[in-house]
Amino acid sequence: MVEEPENLGDPPAQNVDTDTEQSLATAQELIAKCIAPVKKQYLCPLPVKSSIKEASNDAVLDAKPSSNSSLVTEKKSKRQAKRERKQEQKSVLHLCPVVAKSGSVSSCQYADKCRFSHDIEGFKSEKPVDLEGKCPFLEEEGPCPYGMACRFSGTHKAEANAETISTRRRESETNGLRKDVQKLLWKNKMKFPMADAQLKLLGLLLNSKKKDLADDEEEDLIVSDSSHVTDGNGCAEVDMTIRSGSCSEVVEKTVNIDDTSIPDELRPLKKARASINESQLSEANNGSSVQDKDPEEDGKPASTDSYISAETDKSLKTHVREKKLIDFSDKLYLAPLTTVGNLPFRRVCKVLGADVTCGEMAMCTNLLQGQASEWALLRRHSSENFFGVQICGAYPDTVSRAVELINQECSVDFIDINMGCPIDLVVNKGAGSALLTKPVRIKNVIQVASCTVDKPITVKVRTGYFEGRNRIEGLINDISNWGASAVTIHGRSRQQRYSKLPDWEYVYGCARKAPDALQVIGNGDVYSYVDWNKHKTECPKLNTLMIARGALVKPWIFTEIKEQRHWDITSAERLNILKDYVHFGLEHWGSDTKGVEATRHFLLEWLSYTYRYIPVGLLDVVPAQLNWRSPSYFGRDELESLMASDSAADWIRISEMLLGKVPAGFTFSPKHKSNSHDRAENG
Template sequence: MESSSVIETVEGTNGTAKKDNSPASNESISNEGPASKKVKLDDTGSRKVDSRDKGVARIRPEFLLPKPSNTTVSVEPDDDDAEAGGTKRKKERGQNKNRRFAKARETVKFCEALKDGDGTCRFGKDCKFEHDVQKYISSKPADLEGTCPVFDAIGYCPSGLKCRWLHSHYLAEAGKVVVDEEKKGTAGREINRIDRDTQNTLQKKKFPVPKSDKILPYLDSLKEHDMVANDGSKQGTETKDNEDQDKKDLAATYVEPPFLASEKKPLNLHHAKILSPLTTVGNLPFRRLCRWFGADVTYSEMALALPILQGSKSEWALPRSHTSEIPGFGVQIAASKPWQAVKATEVLTTACDTGIGGIQDVNLNCGCPIDLIYRSGAGSALLDSGSKLIRMLKGMNYVSGEVPVTVKIRMGTRDSHPSAKKLVARFVTEGDVAAITLHGRSRQQRYTRVADWDYISETAQVVKDLYEARDDKDKEQRERRKVWFVGNGDCYSWHDWWDAVENYNVDSVMIARGALIKPWIFEEIDARQYLDKSATERLDMIRKFAQFGLEHWGTDEYGINNCRRFLCEFLSFSCRYVPVGILEVLPPKIQDRPPMWKGRNELETLLGSSDYRDWIKISEMFLGPAHESFDFKPKHKSNAYEAEG
């Protein structure tokens, strides 16, 4: 190992900032990992200076494995899965298209209204589900060993009689489900739900959106009489005075003036540790895990505006959050038309059960690169429609009340024509957004090549220059708050994060894949040191995710199947982590791929496996044996290789 590259200090305590005293489920693992190490980088220079082999993570020789035979398929992850989901790109990339996930079915289907051991079914004898408790319990498979993780955490189990750990909170003689009222009263809960009546109102298109009804005609007038081109230049017209007067007349019809961004609930993103909106893996349990590791701000998975307006149950599951995420939880939406974005914003900020307390900001996605979103005119397609994008943000700002509006963009749609600087200048000048996040890649680039942090820095300087040059005599400009500017792309270590905030003009850095691979990156940022987590610590992190997942999806067979599926999705990223203790060169780079390696013990080797069957094996440590109907198909065929016989 190159002794001049890093300084390692072994500490007597582990690297985990928070401890969990609940019983661990990994007692069967006999080979304990080494004590956690904090590895501190000696060189704090620019991220451009790097002597390593390009694209290769250098492993210490004693942990290298022989090169695999020709019959073994190597894994080449496609990082479009991180922030964007699936994509219809080249077939040779090896994705499993059209994945299907089997759902567990009960032999005897019990009535949902009676699952708590009491209650009344409103259908009575006409109900098609079973009402006989003993018959249902006898039809269930044997309970799983141990205590119900959900009951142990929050004092009751929402799955009731359907729980696979029923014996731990059911008094069979009394026919009663046990509830610990004291623990239940202090436990966190999920918020931003909508009730069935609200959902039905949305489905019938009867949900009131009075603010949207006022602002949309005005936005339409801006479309018809837009005086500013997409590139920011003025368009000449002979009827400019008349058109300006028309817009003023229409604006004068408003009963209530819109909030300026400076009048809304303030955001504070200065050096905030931000988790990016992530598709599939950025679910509520994963966000809770990142909060547990120290994230300050989290975002929902990208929700499509139209299904939100249609009351889609699956889409409304995305804005749901946990009280541990408050304050600092934002909802991201994607829309192709102004009316969709505006109405969805008003619905989200009024229908959620906690109002502005449950949503910190509404974020408009203008960076999603996948074809399905782009071709519909949403996501990164909005980067080529600057005037439409401005109208969307203006309308969202009007209807969101005190909830600020933020935006996430890419450099542009094409490598040769970055447009972010001009767009950002318009965002700041218009004053309708509270924060801007720039991902340092184009839509064309996707996740190939490293993020362009020089361009991010130049764009951040545009924001800074606009504020320094603004007229102090202009009251409206003077009262506007600073627009936060956040960078995004390739942040995989505390060194990357601090390098960005100290040397690239940004207020903070939004972390995406780095958190998927090692969620404790937020701890590292606070400590300004690498945390060499032992295998047992990482396994405990997986146990924590499983606990949060069971609280969210339920402890019945269906919920366990869901939890197992999303745990495997999480492991498809976390298996890419190479422990810093076996690396020869630091800092680690997210684009680097290691040769075949083995861990410092068998458990560490297992956690680094890219075979999906090993992910299922890991899930069984906390969720019990996989149901015979469970069939997890990984996103990449290379993760589904057959073992050599």
């Protein structure tokens, strides 16, 4: 799940023909209409993208569905998908991984009971032709972990044999989910002493049945319809100030709230500090969230309440000001990007100059359920020397427990809490930007998370939920007091999505009001070193800027900023970047057929953004802006023209240059709707 890739939303398409305007208007007139001023000698009378699409149709004819659209496929029912998966497992191509690695049928401990095929000869006869190039694991010690299933098996070393094959995960990647922890999560037997102690101390440890009702009652008291009325500065007329103290202090009630209106479950624990002493603080830091002994071993089920009572006095964390400091100042920060911001993409950006990287947004509930696919979003490569993970949750208990679990199992430098995701699926569950309407819950989430772990906690927000009703400016001091080390402000509201330019003046105002202890990171349409310099000059209090969509379209933006130049990159250099991505992808997802197709899928998702790049040498005005729409143009060579195509068939053609022919019946539909120039409704 989740931050959603910062998708490419643009102004609505003009009602006149772009190419006709391009030939008649001046560069400034085109820019005023958000049309890229491409030099006239590169313009084409007929859209080159359509001609390229026609030229490439033959190459991908088998890859297209029979429907009218080449992008849409018929949705399968869950029963049909399950049946197809079972049939695939019985196929000779679905060779047992252990047999594939060893080359011997006897190596599988399940023998005839194995759910995979053991027909080695049948697999060899049906296996697709090896791809061009070398095995990505060739330079590592020992043989390829995929054995004969590798699509580059012809390049394997002759000395590789079954006895030396290792099933370990590559040492360059960390933050995997251990099996014993996953089983505890599956059985709901995982203990979170640090998080639950803080939740109980702050009066937030509620029964699951009462949580929703109590939380809604409290929020209704704080956020009423009248609270959306703003004054001239865009701040709410209702006093939204929330008092806060250190993590060990009793939580004070919000102003204008009658004491009798708060449910008993939400009342703070009185005299909580009296039972805590300094010697107990050091003992708490040595605790473990994984219970060594099965709670049902003695025949009695473990009680969460009794467990917390025994641990409360020795589970309090140190004051937030004593946390490990983290410095974002002037560092190039690659935003967490859903789907496209995977580990291979982050490796590409690191090579091109990124300083800070952050994993894709992970949902707290899925992490706490032990879902392997969600934990894969937390994986870290050894080249990511300044790395954080981003999580998203709706309630303090799920967020704090996820934070404790990540702190226990993963190697990260900071944990970012997403409070700005605009996607309906997330917002409807009360997470992401939905939290912007609930300041009390924002306080509870940040405070309990920052008190649970010593890792720095950062938050990512938008200006507000409703357009014209900005809220963060009034909360900026409180966010620091609640324990956050840094806040990233995207200069758009949730309602606005990506359809208009970001409000950088509002971001500047928030940064100037922020206390020195809180680092402020600006975010929104940074697309060149000129944008970077402009924002840093106009507001020196901004510690750094987060780069999101700019990195999707041209990941070499990090090189441009560091070298302070506009890089007129060639099509060959761009292709080399794609080759690096493919190499990193095969290392990450695997070099067998499944890994190759996973790499292809995510490559295509990325190509659905990179076609937006307009080469510097083709523009009359430099630098380009992220919201410019491009007319139809010829590139300086055939490859550059191909890379400018908005046709999915041409993206598939590029993938075939790197990963071989697509399988029969292959189709691709971009996950995010705003990947094209004329769609701005989604984010």
